[in-house]
Amino acid sequence: MESLIHKFKKVAPAAALLMAVVGGTALQSCSSGPGEGSATAAGVSSDAASAVYVAPGKHDELYSFLSGGFNGQVSVYGLPSGRLLKIIPVFTQHGENGYGYSEESKAMLQTSHGFVPWDDLHHPKLSRTDGQTDGRWLFVNGNNTPRVARIDLKTFETVEIMEIPNSAGNHCSPYPTNNNEYVIAGTRFSVPLDMKGGTGDVSLDKYEEEFRGSISFIKVDQEKGDMDLDFQILVPGFDYDLANGGKGPSEDWVFFTTYNSEKSGTLKEVGASQNDRDYLAAVNWKLAAKYAKEGKAREMPANYYHNKVDKDSHIAKSTVKKSVRYLLPEDCPGMMYLLPAPKSPHGIDVDPSGEFMVVSGKLASAIPVFSFSKMQEAIKNKAFDGEKNGIPVLKYESVLKGEVKEPGLGPLHTEFDGKGNAYTSMFVSSEVVKWKLNELEVVDRMPVYYSVGHLMIPGGDTKEPHGKYLVAMNKITKDRYLPTGPELAHSAQLIDISGEKMKMLLDFPTVAEPHYAQAIVASKVAPNSTKFYKLDANKHPHAVKKEADVSVKREGKNVIRVKMTAIRSHMTPDNIEGVQVGDTVYFHVTNLEQDWDVPHGFAVMGANNAETLIMPGATQTLTWVPKKAGVFPFYCTDFCSALHQEMQGYIRVSPKGSNVPITFSTGKKKQNIPGVASTK
C-alpha cells in the first residue's frame, strides 16, 4: 500500500493527500477494537499524575459519595485519588456484610409491597447547615419503589429508610433545604391516585384526567436526623424530573423541572416532546409548611413503611404509617408557580448566590437562566400567562435573565465553582462546558468520555462551593479501560477547575451507574468516624457481653437460640449439639472486641442467606434452618488475626425427634484463653 502511495505521490501530490487521508482512516479502523481509545490523552494536564497522587499512608482531601444507580448502593471514593473507600448498601441486600439478610437489618427493606431488596439509587445529597454541607448525613433516593434513605456519616451505614406514598418513580429526590428543615421528594411517574393510599384501577387512556404527581416534604429531626413525612403537595400529572433548593434570597423556595406537560401516557419519547415549552415549578416550601401547619392540609388514608435502626441495639424496626396530609395548590395561593422552560428540561441548578436558576433543557439549543429577583417582581406584578390546574404560569420573558447561546448539545446539569462560573454537562456533544454566569458566555470546553450525565463540584450545589475539582460521571465507557466483556464499569473523570482552563486529571472506574454525587472536605467527616461500638452500650436483647454468659436454648418446638461471642481467635461456644433437622437456629453473635478494625464474620455451611459481619461491640443474627442431619462447620469469615483460620467450630444436627441433648462448649477448662471457661 505504501509503495502505491509513493507511485501516486510522483504523479499527483493532491491525489496522494487524498490517499493519505483514506489510508489514515483505514489504519485507524485497524487499531479500533480492544485497543486504547484514540482520544485517550486529550486535554490531559502534564502534571496530572502529581495532582492526583496521594502517597501511600496519606489521606485524600475529600470524600465523594457516588450513587450506584441500579445497584442500589452508594460508593465512597477519595478525591483526588479516585480510590474506592467503601460501598454502602442502602436499598440492596449485601452479602458482603449481611445487610438485608441478617435479622437486624431485614426490616430496612420492607415496604408496603413487601420485602423489596433492590432499588435504583440516583441522587445522594449531603445534609446542610447554613446552606453548606455539614458532614452529618447523606440522603439518597430509591427511584423504583419510592423511598428516601438516610446514611449516618459517623458509621457510613444506612440507618433509616422512608417509603414515599402517592409516588412512583421517586427521581426528583431527595433535596434538603439549607438547614435540613425538610428533605423534598417529587414523583417522576405520575399515577392515578385513589386517595386511599394506593393507585386506582384506571384505564390507561385516562392519563390526562386521572393521573397526578406529588411532592413530599419530609421533616428532619435537627439533632438525630430522623425523618418524618410531614405533608405532600398534589400536583398536576407531569413528570417531575429534578429539583434543587434556593439559597440566600431564594432559600424559601425549591425548584422542580417538569416534562410531559402534554400529559402523555404512552410513547412518551414522542408524546412528551411535543410542547416547545414545559415548566419549571417553583414552590415556596416555607409557605407550604405554614399552610400545612395552619390547617390547609387535608388528610387521606395511606399505607407506607418507615424503617429505622435503633442505635443501641442496631436492630431495624418498621413502622407502618396509615395516613398522610396533603395540600392542593389551588387551596394555597402564592405557594406554587410555573415558569415556562424550553422543551423537556432536565437539570435545575441554583447558583451559590441564590439569584440564578439554570435550567438545562436536554432537547433545547440554549440554556435559559432565570432570575429569582425577576421572578419575585413578576409575581408581584402578576405577569401571568394563564394558569395550569390553578397554578399561575409566569411569562417566560418576565423571569428570564438570558440564555447561554450555543452551549453544546444535550445540556443536562450545571454546577458552580463559587467564582462566577457555571459548568454544564453536555450529554450529546460529550463535553463539560464552562460559562460565565453574569455574561452568559461560554469560556472553555473539555471533552469527556463518553456522554456525561451529571457532573459534580464538591459543594457545587451549595452556598460555598469548593471550586477546585469537578467530577464528570459518564454514561458510556467503551474503550476507556481494559475490556471486561459486554458489561463495563462506568467511567468518572476528575477535572481540575482551579484555573482559567479546565485540566483533565484522572479517569476512574465506578461501581454500577453513578447518576449524581456529592463531595465534602474530609475534615468535616473523618474526625467523627466511629472506630467501634462500645460493648457496654450494646442493648441488643440477645447480646452476651462475656463468654461466661453464652447460651444455647430451645425455645418452643423448633427454635434454637444460640447466644454466642467472637473474639480473637475463637467463638464461644464452638461445639454445639442437640440441634435437629428443621429447627430454626438463630446465631446471635456478639463481637467482644473493643478495638479498631477488628470485625469478625460468621458463616455456617448451607445457610440460605449470607454471612454476617459483626463490628466490634455489636451483635448480629444469622438464621439457619438445617435440612439434613450431620455435622456442619461454622467459622469467622473476616481475617482477624494470625489464628483466624482456627476461629471455627462445629454444630451437630440430629434427626427430628432425636434425644441428643443440647450441649455447648469451647475448649477445656485448663486452656489459657482469657475469660474462657467451659460452658458445658
Add this chain to the structure above:
Amino acid sequence: MKTYQKALMIVAALSLGLLFMFPMWKIYLKAPQYPEGLELHIWVNKLGGSSESVLQNFNILNHYIGMEAIHAESFAELQYMPYIVVFFMITGVLVGLIGKQNLVLGWSGLLMLGGAVGILDFYLWLVKFGTNLDPMAAIKVPGMTYIPPLLGSKVLLNFEALSLPAWGSLGIFLGISLSLLVWILGRKAAPLSQARTPKHAVA
C-alpha cells in the same frame, strides 16, 4: 526549722498527691498493625491506658504466647498502695508542722525505701508475666521469654515495648528530693541559728 523549710516539707508531702492524678509508669507497645500504639498505664490504684479497652487488647495479644491475662483485681498492691501513699502524705505534713530534722530524714529514707520496694515489686510482676507462660500456648518460641523492660525499650516478637516512668512518679521524686533539700537546708542553718539565738540553743 524556718517557716519556708516547713512549707517546703509540706510541699514535699503533698507532691505525692500527683500519684492520684497521673499514672506512675507507662508501657508503650508498638507494632506494624498498631500505628496508633497501645499504652498500658500503671497507676497507684488502678490500671489504665490509651483507651478504655486497652487491658482487653493487651490480653488478646498476649494470649497467643500464653501470657496470663492481666486484670486489675489480680494485683493486691492496687488495693493497699493508695493507703501507703496517703500515710506518707499525712506523716509528711505532720513532719513539716513539727519541723524536726531527724523526722525529715526518717520520712525521706522511708519514702526512698518504699519507692525501691515498689520498683522491685513491679519488676517481679514483669518477670512473672513474662516467664510464666502457658505450655499450651499457640505461639511458642523456644527459649523466648516476654519480660517487658523495666526502663527503656526492648523488642518482643513483632512488638517494640518501651517502658518509662510517668508524671505520677514525679510525685515520689519530688517527695524524696524536696524532703532531702529541707534536711540539707536544716543542717546548714543549724549552726548559724545557734550563734544568733543562743537562748534557743540552750533551751
